[in-house]
Amino acid sequence: MSSAAEQRHARIMKAAAVTFARYGYRRTSMEAVASAAGMSRPALYQYFSNKEAVFREMTRWLLERNAAVTEVPGAPLERFAKLREQAGRIDAGELDEVWALLGTVRPEEILGEWRGSEFDTGHPLNGRLEQAGWFGKTFVSVSDAKPLICRDAEGKLYSNTELGKGEASLWNIEFRGEVTATMVYDGQPVFDHFKRVDDDTLMGIMNVKQNGGLFYYFILERA
Template sequence: MDLPEARARFQQLRAADGSVAAAELDDIWAVLPTARPEEILGEWKGGEFDTGHPLNGVLTQADWYGKTFASVHDAKPLICRDAEGALYSNRELGQGEASLWTVEFRGEATATMVYDGRPVLDHFKWVDDTTLMGIMNAKGVPAEGPYYYFFLERAPQPSGEGARAGAGS
């Protein structure tokens, strides 16, 4: 699979109803370009792939909106909506917040969010200029998974700021 095929397949799977095979997501992940922590700063709207992982549906129940990376040392992994619809950082669910690091995962160094209060890592790679694919990894998870697969879309920015230059190449 080459990069254009991976991008097209990612969009198909994202739009599909029902479950997605983790192996197919792994094939896509393998060809996507890595990200650097400073490239992904900003606000992101999230969604998940239903692979049958135990976390599937949990974030929806918490009214998860996405993630905010204010700086490499100030990452908010669980931006949720309250009863009135306002966004807030759900520190209780996340047991704190997080920071961004470059961490090797599957032989590649890529942007990774390290949770403050949980032994959890979210690894990120670029799908295109405004979309990230994420894989959640945690202490005790074997090398073959199961992993939690999700995606982030850059939230609308005033005056078009925030798109990563070069991710589309």
Template sequence: MAPRAGSASAFSRAEAQDRFRELRSATGLIDDAELDNVWAALETVRPEEMLGSWKGAQFVTGHPVNAMLEKARWFGKTFVSRTDVKPMICRDDEGNLYSDTKLGKGEASLWSVDFRGEVTASMVYDGQPIIDHFKKVDENTVMGIMNGKGAVVDGRYLYFLLDRI
């Protein structure tokens, strides 16, 4: 069972940052519980810290959305302001970046939301029941967990990361 708020993390913050770096370059499937342990030790982030453009990558856990994001050529996210977020920046056939509002069912906004007993920056999709929660790995990298009725499949979350461009 992964640690939740109020319980001790399996890692110190520094250990979680080190393990995050190892997992982001791992090949093969990554265990959800290990990602939860890393998440539990990371620092929360304020919405204002998310502003800007971010390149995304996903942790391959076998979650069904892993294949969907790859097929969509998902590139990352752009946080213009708290009320103007482009969650599905993708590449077209020519390699150009665009906001895929069809796939994202609109765009999104940025809020402070309680998740697992901690308030952290969270992106709320406009047109679907999905919330992406973020925690800070370092000044230019965040870890994300996709949550909500449209994202949790068989009790499993999608785990991803964003690097500031």
């Protein structure tokens, strides 16, 4: 494959990975992949006959790419750290690539108190939790999870059940083809999926039903 062909192939694969991750297989179309890749739908059909062919090739490409990256010790952690330190807006596609390299966790492994922060991807929630005094999350047990630990006017921590519309519980749920610890909110259609960065750090993706594939990315550190 020539250099130009390799670059074009990589561009299509990256676009497909982001599109399938955001919208799922059923809702992803050839037109959506083509648009994300910066090309027309007829142009995409010159390389792939249908969506299934794109998905198969994307899966093969990601497995090869991830295997190459994970051969370098600490590579996912270094990428996570760089994105965390990056000033300004962060591309959600880059966060999706890091997420794919991180290990899954089980609910019982993440019990305890966690301090939270966010990645600024331009999501409508960016900045709003900070305004509400959000401190983090507390997982007392798998059946007792407090998603919105906030500080009141006096600086005291409390579980903001009004903002969170109740509390939550922890489950093992499949997300993007992997089963990992997920917090299910009691009073609203919201899932927070978690993967392990290290023993004291989690990466989270908030999946809100009405947001149509627009995810909120955040960090939890043991408090």
